[in-house]
Amino acid sequence: MMEENKDTVKDVDFWATNSEEGGWNISSTDEGSQKMLDQEDEVTTKIQMGSEVIDDYFIDDDISDDERMILNMGPQHPSTHGVLRLQVELEGEVVRRVQPVIGYLHTGMEKTGEELNYFQGPTNTTRMDYLSPFFNELVFSLATEKLLDIEVPDRASTIRILMTELNRISSHLVALATGGMDIGALSMMIFGFRERELILDFFEKTTGLRMNHNFIRPGGVAADLPDNWQKDIEKILKVIPEKLKDYDEMLLDNPIWQGRLKNVGILTTEECLAYGITGPSLRASGYAWDLRKMQPYSGIEKYEFDIPVFEEGDVFARWRIKVLEIFESLKIVEQAMGNMPKGPFKIQDKKITPPPRKRLDESMEALIHHFKIYTEGFKVPEGEVYTTVESPRGELGCFIVSDGSSKPYRMHVRGPSFCNLQALPVVMSDSPIADAVAAIASLDPVLGDVDR
């Protein structure tokens, strides 16, 4: 039976199916492809394989050319978390070399950022890392506020912390869910998205949207929290720890899960530092570095929480650390709920904050003022600033150069996924192709953040 199937597959020439019509030009299907990996010189290989740092790559001369092949994984592959394309050089079933090819989701957001004023800026940045939009808005707002040299009210800061930490939970839940699915734990996929729904419902109630909120803006937040928001948070605080216990019951002592994840895709501390990897992946490799503790923002130093650290640096540690970080984020959310200060949720600076909607019907000045802010924006003093926050994937930075006008002269976002992706060849090389999928899932790249 198997033999028959093989033959029928062979007869179909996949590449040439459209060629008779003359529509697809076969000679140009190599668009965007790069040099084959086995033709590349030694320096390139060294950098790609991480042997600059620790040399664990040996070419076996005995392998015949029949067993070596170059395979394209993606860009439309479910386990590449978007449109990541990997050129994989295989020897039998072992991955020897990997080259990530990115740019399929590039929409020129940094260029767009130069066209939008500071007031519109978060609309653009929030679409970069679409799983943690609040962090993108926050880092842009912090950079703008630093240039303006203003402090937002306490209530705004606390709402920002509350929303970003809830966002960290929802982002980690997606990472756990899709990571589980890639490895074969299909129930994990349903569980993770089910719990994330609770948080997204709260986001929708507060900001009006489930994703791409444009809620955190320079000068504060767009709106106050809805009535009875405490009830929703209490429900989240009650339900999610219970469900996380279910995950642990299902996976933590599961021999299949452990066998698939332990000692797979190891990243050492040296490799992490050399490749600029931050966030949970660095902490899973034994380095306790968290910007929330080391370089705090929005008053997060006032909250009590721990940083989970693991020594192993394998996929299991990176999975476990995400689960534990959800618990820590829940602690911060609980404290933020308990100490929510009263007062304004926007800075009371007329230059930056538009007047409330009610005033527009009463006052001509307010109408002009509203019109001015929405059409021209506000001017920001000259200068350069680089601010960072700890996003669920690592250090998210925003570099803004202002020339004194109401639009950024240059807006650059340092996406953690872009940097973390460079380590993918290091993690994947010399491992079976089934483990490679687990390794991609554990690094948790978001392609919106990579390509921008």
Place this chain on the structure above:
Amino acid sequence: MKENLDISIEDYFQKVEELKNDGYEMMVDLTAIDWFRKKEPRFEVVVNFLSVSKNKRISIKVKLNDELTIPSITSLYPSANFYEREVFDMFGINFENHPDLTRILMPDDWVGHPLRKDYGTGRIPVQFKNAPKVD
């Protein structure tokens, strides 16, 4: 907590080497600014370093001359690899001794460098490559 340094292009590689020996373990960000018709020289490269052991940041700014060439620091910090390719792609700045200086975000056959200030937005009509003919 954060220092800013202006470095000439001749001292750039040496200074980065000193920083690496000085305990700045990570190169976190590398980007460029185009001061088209605003400043001379036109291009500046900005590199951000982070020391996780000392909890310090340092930012280096290098002014480029007309040749638009700067030494690559990929041999010191492997994390510079993608960032230098991105700057090459977006600004057309060459990095000497970079192992694989190709376009990273734009297609290989793209003409122009999108983040330059003389590259307008909406200049190029959207077109799908090799789209099949519709009869």
